[in-house]
Amino acid sequence: xxxxxxxxxxxxxxxxxxxxxxxxxxxxxxxxxxxxxxxxxxxxxxxxxxxxxxxxxxxxxxxxxxxxxxxxxxxxxxxxxxxxxxxxxxxxxxxxxxxxxxxxxxxxxxxxxxxxxxxxxxxxxxxxxxxxxxxxxxxxxxxxxxxxxxxxxxxxxxxxxxxxxxxxxxxxxxxxxxxxxxxxxxxxxxxxxxxxxxxxxxxx
Amino acid sequence: xxxxxxxxxxxxxxxxxxxxxxxxxxxxxxxxxxxxxxxxxxxxxxxxxxxxxxxxxxxxxxxxxxxxxxxxxxxxxxxxxxxxxxxxxxxxxxxxxxxxxxxxxxxxxxxxxxxxxxxxxxxxxxxxxxxxxxxxxxxxxxxxxxxxxxxxxxxxxxxxxx
Numbered sequence: 001x002x003x004x005x006x007x008x009x010x011x012x013x014x015x016x017x018x019x020x021x022x023x024x025x026x027x028x029x030x031x032x033x034x035x036x037x038x039x040x041x042x043x044x045x046x047x048x049x050x051x052x053x054x055x056x057x058x059x060x061x062x063x064x065x066x067x068x069x070x071x072x073x074x075x076x077x078x079x080x081x082x083x084x085x086x087x088x089x090x091x092x093x094x095x096x097x098x099x100x101x102x103x104x105x106x107x108x109x110x111x112x113x114x115x116x117x118x119x120x121x122x123x124x125x126x127x128x129x130x131x132x133x134x135x136x137x138x139x140x141x142x143x144x145x146x147x148x149x150x151x152x153x154x155x156x157x158x159x160x161x162x163x164x165x166x167x168x169x170x171x172x173x174x175x176x177x178x179x180x181x182x183x184x185x186x187x188x189x190x191x192x193x194x195x196x197x198x199x200x201x202x203x204x
Numbered sequence: 205x206x207x208x209x210x211x212x213x214x215x216x217x218x219x220x221x222x223x224x225x226x227x228x229x230x231x232x233x234x235x236x237x238x239x240x241x242x243x244x245x246x247x248x249x250x251x252x253x254x255x256x257x258x259x260x261x262x263x264x265x266x267x268x269x270x271x272x273x274x275x276x277x278x279x280x281x282x283x284x285x286x287x288x289x290x291x292x293x294x295x296x297x298x299x300x301x302x303x304x305x306x307x308x309x310x311x312x313x314x315x316x317x318x319x320x321x322x323x324x325x326x327x328x329x330x331x332x333x334x335x336x337x338x339x340x341x342x343x344x345x346x347x348x349x350x351x352x353x354x355x356x357x358x359x360x361x362x363x364x365x366x
Contacts, residue, residue: 052213061230069302143302150230151342161253
């Protein structure tokens with residue numbers, strides 16, 4: 001039987017959710033180190049949701065978002081995406097670049113800074129996954145897209161579409177001073193890697 | 205007369221009589237297939253995600269795949285009184301949202317979706333009379349039963365009607 005998010009049992013789900021929690025926590029810690037400021041976070045919300053609902057979570061299919069996409073290689077393979085509303089992306093850039101950032105448009109500099117933020121967040125996430133499972137994992141160079149939520153999300157959703165009609169979404173909300181950033185992680189193991197991952201976690 | 209506006213989600217499809225507008229928001233690598241019977245003014249739209257259901261086990265949702273969605277859509281339109289031999293198609297979407305240096309097949313999914321949709325339409329002898337596909341940006345589309353116009357909106361890549 002193909003494993004997908006719809007036919008996981010509750011123990012498997014809990015383990016995956018916890019994995020999401022820990023990964024997001026590590027990612028935010030990495031961000032805090034990078035900007036050298038205290039960053040607080042809410043407990044991440046981890047949910048299995050149907051494709052159709054996903055754009056709504058980000059404020060609708062036409063809401064502008066920034067999505068940073070990675071390929072995961074190693075003992076398991078898959079894809080990873082960090083996606084955040086455009087306003088949150090701007091707040092994040094302000095945190096990182098401070099007074100050096102100007103204007104509302106995304107400059108070359110902003111794009112490469114955004115990719116770097118994604119790199120650090122995804123790297124921290126994947127390394128916690130690797131630490132917990134003892135698997136060797138590495139992420140590819142990031143790719144960035146700034147566009148409508150539905151369009152950006154279509155990429156991970158299509159990859160997931162090979163297996164089922166739902167995805168696991170990890171929503172994190174973090175704060176620095178009075179600024180707040182909302183971001184979402186998607187971890188999308190390839191079909192044959194999903195089982196491997198569950199085995200390594202001891203819940204196959 | 206104000207018609208009904210029907211929103212088509214991902215892996216979803218619908219057909220409607222005049223006056224109606226079918227919309228899909230934020231098409232990325234997926235393809236929006238719009239079929240029209242200009243005499244009876246019956247429209248149909250499918251939002252497909254993948255080229256083929258053949259090599260996928262979990263393929264219950266027919267609206268998800270190019271090869272199965274078109275069949276179902278034509279059936280729905282016929283039920284409303286559309287004449288199959290009169291149907292014409294307009295398609296939009298199939299973008300490549302992210303560019304990776306090592307272009308693997310998964311990244312080319314938009315292009316493969318468009319190819320599959322055209323192949324399927326050809327099988328049904330439905331001519332593609334207009335298209336707005338490819339690129340690296342998302343599209344929102346609106347299909348109007350009054351005249352078969354397909355209106356396309358983007359972020360930063362303008363608006364057009366095909």
